[in-house]
Amino acid sequence: MDIKEFTIQIEQAGDRLDKTLSTLNEDWSRTHIQSLIKSGLVLVNGQPIKTNYKGADGDLVTVEIPEPEELDIKAEEMNLEVLYEDSDVLVVNKPKGMVVHPAPGHLTGTLVNGLMAHCKDLSGINGVMRPGIVHRIDKDTSGLLMVAKNDLAHESLVSQLVEKSVTRRYRALVHGNIPHDQGTVNAPIGRDKQDRQSMTVTRENSRDAVTHFTVLDRFKDFTLVECQLETGRTHQIRVHMKYIGFPLAGDPKYGPRKTLNIGGQALHAGILGFDHPRTGEYLEFEAPLPEYFSSLLTVLEK
Template identity: 70%
Template sequence: MEKILHIVREDQAGERIDKLITSLEEDWSRTQVQEWIKDGVVSVNGNKPKANYKCETGDKLVINVPDPVPLNVEPEEMNLDIYYEDSDVLVVNKPRGMVVHPAPGHVTGTLVNGLLAHCKDLSGINGVMRPGIVHRIDKDTSGLLMVAKNDFAHECLVEQLVEKSVTRKYEAIVHGVIPHDYGTVDAPIGRDKNDRQKMAVVDNGKHAVTHFRVLERFQDYTHIECELETGRTHQIRVHMKYIGYPLAGDPKYGPRKTLEIDGQALHAGVLGFIHPRKKEYMEFRAPLPQEFLVLLEQLRMNL
């Protein structure tokens, strides 16, 4: 068990204790923190608080963080849409609605569960929860992912991501009609100070660059292609909202009145990288999923 001490600053006074504690660590969820408070592992000035306690300047918070419960990641037979595979690398087309790797609350039905049933040799660099996972795409984003089958391949692919030499192109439908054909968003991304479950453009964020071009314009929407220069969490979703064109269907960053789609209209359609061992450039393309195509047809009918 890890003991964490925090003294409430003046700018944090008046904030609910569960919200304040959640903001201390990126990996802590509000629900998780509320459970800790209920279980009595959090104290304020030596007393056990309620989750809605309003903190005061100088309050001494002690959090006895429980040891994580080890999760068993079990192989699950799945009909994976594999685009390429050899002894080093695997490229898979992830469907919308599938989580990439297990986490508390999501220990089954993830892409990793399916990969473990498909092949026994996955890199161990990211530990037992994320074997082989070099990069991620969000649960409700469909498209291509590269998976490392050994540590040599993993290190090589991560190096390419760091060097920004991996090709990653996405198609998206956004709210609003973008007047210009091309654009670049160069704005740093970090944790939203008002909502730790969101990312935002912030002054002290990590460098993030997204290039986009217009593919088709509709009455109130635009179909675009985005190319990532960097790979920050929710990068396209945050950047497009920042410039006033949020993704259609995005429950976290978009407006409530939107297209009928379960999650953001975003598809990772093009993935290119240099093979770790062959040293040859490889590029893969996954067509738009059916529900994305249906949306485009509906928008064309409303022109």
Template identity: 60%
Template sequence: MTSQAERKPTNPQDEWTQEWVATEAEAGERIDKFVAESAEEGVSRTQVQDWIRAGAVTVNGAAVKPNYRLEPGDVVAVTPPEPEDANIRPEPIPLQVVYEDGDVIVVDKPRGMVVHPAHGHTSGTLVNALLHHCRDLSGINGRLRPGIVHRIDKDTSGLLMAAKNDLAHVSLSEQLKAHTVERAYIALVHGNLPHDQGTIDAPIGRDPHDRKKFAVTAGGKPSVTHFTAVERFGDYTLVRLRLETGRTHQIRVHMKYIGHPLAGDPVYGRAKTVPLDGQALHAAVLGFVHPRTGETLRFESPIPDDFQRILDMLRNR
């Protein structure tokens, strides 16, 4: 079974490292092929070979050659290097700023916006917009992710914080790792939830059948999501979810796991079940301690219009 090995990051960059454990079925597979099929969409095998030669890919903590063949239990770790010609330009993209001072900015990200640039995708992102708006951002995560301490999916809307300097970045990162940041989401899920509230405590790792996806797996990282049913529509339920941990796609994976995938989710559910481009998921609450003043800040974002129209439609059926 493929899984993400449990590990504790030693520096902020480690949050961008991807890890997999090779299975019996993957034994003998070339490392460059394995990583190309496991990494983010759009990464070529040739690009992976360049990463391997640059030392950005390790097996059991050691560098290998592109023709290395996997053995069962090998831990493969990848931290994609920034391309030498990375030049992320400020772009005058409108931002809905919820809060801003000299250390932190909180924005309400629209559905459809990518948070940070990736290889081959360097414009139209939240980072491009922030660079134009703020000019100065924390440099801890490099040129592709300046100021970014956490992410929400492209087709998830809602609140996200960014750091304007390294002091703020370190503080916010530590709060995220300590699970003291308050994050609550609103989602529309398929089916009628049998309980008014509950907790999903199930480890999340790479999907053993599709390494580009995540799933509840025995070897995954501890993941906890709390949910409360807000409104029922018979074949749909509006839920409020609170994250105790922050794994990639956590809400989407956990709700699928209990048999109630998010409406419109093209990866973990059934796409086009509602008139929405992507999953019906909104980051509605964000709370944290200000890195300089120590003040507790808490922000709320209303459900966006496209999501609200679906709820109105369900209520008026």
């Protein structure tokens, strides 16, 4: 069992503890923390508390994190589009609508289920739920992902992500007509206090986020852009484009109320480049726009 300790600071005093803890760790929702409190796994100054407890300056908070349940993740035969594969790494083109890895309550039909059937050797650094997964893209974002087949490869690819040396370029269709041909959004991203399932640009409990964009084409009410990630925060492109006033078309979470009915955001991870973990050779791959995206652009051009 993992144990975390926090000390309540004076600026956090008077706030509900579940709210405070959820801002300190973006992986913890308030619901999850309340469940831990009810189970007696959150102590304040050594004593159990109620879910509505409000912190006081100097409180010592101890949170016991139970070991994750051993879940039976089954291999599933899928027609995966693998662009490259060797003994260390593979590159796969994930379709729109597919979740990358299993989670409690959603254990089948994910990319990981398909990868487990495709190959038996996947790195175990991320545990039983995310074998081989180095980075993720959202369910309704299509495109390229690199997958590690052993721990050496996993550590190398993660290190390249940290060093910002991985090439990740996306095509996105956004609402509005961007007046300038290129730009950079440098704005930190953290969890939205008003909606814990969403991210937002904020200075509180956030991480640096940088997105570069170039306009590729303009339509009457939309703009096609290429976005290059310097960092890889959750929902980064979707949040940043909304922040500058050009939200992604079709985005049910960050888009306008009236948007295109295309089953999720028009976003495609089209170009991925990295140094091979063993040879050091730079590899770059490109996946064409999915049919729904290219057809949409054809309609807009007309």
